[in-house]
Each structure stands twice: as C-alpha cells, then as structure tokens.
Amino acid sequence: MSLRSQVTGCGAYLPDRVITNSELAVRLDTSDEWIRKRTGIGERRVAAPGELTSDLAYYAAQRALASAGMSGSDLDLLVLATATPDNTFPATAAKVQARLGMVRGAAFDVQAVCAGFIFALSVADNALRLGQARTAVVIGAETFSRILDWDDRGTCVLFGDGAGALVLKAVSVASPGGRFVLSNHLHSDGRQYDILYVDGGPSSSRGAGFLRMHGREVFRHAVQHLSAVIDEALEANQLTAAEIDWLVPHQANSRIIDAMGRKLGLSPDKIVMTIEQHANTSAASIPLALEAAVDDGRIKPGHLVLMEALGGGLSWGASLVRW
Ligand code: UT7
DSSP, rough: OOEEEEEEEEEEEOSSSSEEHHHHHSSSSSOHHHHHHHHHHOOOOOOOTOOHHHHHOOOOOHHHHTTTTOOOGGGGEEEEEOOOOSSSOHHHHHHHHHHTTHHHHHEEOOOOGGGGGHHHHHHHHHHHTTOOEEEEEEEEEEEEEGGTTTTTTHHHTTBBBEEEEEEEEEEESTTTTSSSSSEEEEEEOGGGGGGEEEEEOOTTTSSSEEEEOOOOHHHHHHHHHHHHHHHHHOOOOOHHHHGOOOOEESSOOOOHHHHHHHTTTTOGGBBBBOHHHHHHHHGGGGHHHHHHHHHHTTSSOOOOOOEEEEEEETEEEEEEEEE
C-alpha cells in the first residue's frame, strides 16, 4: 500500500471586469484581428481596484472546497502558486489560510510564474505521498494586470487576472490504475532568466516593476521544452498519447497549444482551450481550464488528464492525473 493524492474538488474565480481586444485597440496600435490571429485571445478579466490576488485565491479555494464537500478547517496544507503576491512578504497563502479558517498545517507560496500551478501541484503531491499532510488545496492565482506596462502592445494584450484551485486528499493505493496524481515532471533553465522577467522587485529596485518579454524567443523554447516534457511524462507512466482523455495546457498562445495537440495526435475536441475568454492568467490558467471542463462535464472521474506549462525562469513541467 502506498499513499497517493486524489483530486476531490475543483473551483475557480474570475473578476467581473472584462476588457475586450477592441477596447484595447481604442488606445493602442493593435487590433482584434492581430491579437486573435497571433494568440487566440479575445478578451481578458481584470481585477477591480482593491481586489487582490488573495481575494481571487480565496474565492477559488472556497469553491474548490465546496465541490469537495469540505471546509478550510479540514485542510492541513495550502500551496499557492503566484508571481503577483499581495505583498513582498508574508506569503499570500498565509492570508488565504486565515480567511479559509484553516488553523493547522502549513501555507506557503510557490513561485514558478506561468508554470507555477504544476510546481505547486508537485509540492503538494509529494507532501501527501510522504504523509506530511492528508488534505491539501493547491491554488493558482494572479493579478498580472498590476505588473503590465499598459503602453506596451507586445505584452499588455496577452495577460489576464484570475484564480483556480484543486483539493487533494491522500488515499491508500494498493495497485496502479486508480484515481490519483500519476506524476509531475519539473524543469528550469536559469540561463534564460532575461527573456521573460519583471524589471522590479524588492532586491533590485523600489517598485514592483513591469513584465518584459522577448515573445519570439519564449515561443521557441515553449514548443521545444513542452514537447520534451510531454514525452517524459508519457514514458515515465508507460502511456501513449492515444490514452490521454484531455490535454489541459497552460493558456499562453493558441498556436503553442495547437502545436502540442498536433504532436500528440489529439483531435482539437480533446484539448481544453480557455485562452479566448481568459487570455494568459499565468499560474491560474490550468486550474481555470480544469474547472471549466469539469463544470461542463467534459472531464469525468477516471479520465486521464495531461497538463503542461512553461513560464519565466524559464521553468516548465507536466503533470498527469487520473481524475
Ligand atoms: O506564459 C508564459 C510564456 N509565454 C509565452 O509562451 C508567450 C510566447 N510568445 C508568444 O506567444 C508570441 O511570441 C507573441 C504573441 C508574444 C508575439 O507573437 P509573434 O508572432 O511572435 O509576434 P512578434 O513578437 O514576432 O511580432 C510580430 C510583429 C511585430 O511588428 P514588426 O516588427 O514585424 O513590424 C510587432 O511589433 O507584430 C507586432 N506586434 C503587434 N502588432 C499589433 C506585437 N504586438 C502587437 C500587437 N498588435 N498587440
């Protein structure tokens, strides 16, 4: 018998305010046509003034707990993936922990930018497998609108705010084939630090800074690394692409997602795409997409779900879950 992590709940939250491509085109040299064609994005959500990453994270976690039939006091681990914390410290997770009424265990942030949800899921899965915790919530929450240079058409059109969360429970497993997290594969290459970064932060400047990206370079690395990590995940589990029920990718660019779908030989109706409505919500994009596909009945218990993401660092990874 070994301990594994079973997904028992899923939830998401989006701020009310919608900004369409056409609205951006009123004050920037861009167009709905360019943004849709090059990225697949149609609109994005933006947090209201005073609405913080912790607020988004709290609502998503609360909904995930409700879907699991649990409350915050049942949790003994909270891992929050974010690159846009409320404050430099403490961890935004601590604020969410208090609001959820979770009074034992540990709560901390994980920072791997757009790959953050995969990294956080891996950290929580390891803790459950080792018996360090029995119930965990893994949250991806971001307010990238606060670190965008709204005059830079090359970046500000790409991102949105949002949050999503999964609840995990440790289960005793006697044999393979059950419903649990099968594997997580993580990678980083710090030599690429400068192709996607924020030009501020407590140790390097006074302000929070703005996101800067060499888009074409990131695109090239994304296709190469995501392709490799998908192979790694399938091989490690002795699975073939034909056995995957759903690809739930990080939503950075529909052209990257299409390339991964082609690589796997998956028909487009097996790929969960939310980029048109959400844009790139960094660490929140995968749990937001999971929630959408669970909510409308696409992802069902027993389905094999493959997730992959790449972001600043560079950092990237893949998780396979038997839902
Ligand atoms: O989530 C973290 C990981 N991030 C990613 O994976 C993002 C990866 N990169 C990308 O998705 C794409 O590189 C972008 C969507 C960021 C850019 O698409 P691209 O096809 O690589 O465009 P580009 O940067 O090569 O720019 C092509 C042209 C340029 O004009 P010139 O130099 O050819 O005259 C840009 O100035 O498009 C121009 N451009 C725009 N035009 C209209 C850039 N942004 C815009 C815009 N509207 N918003």
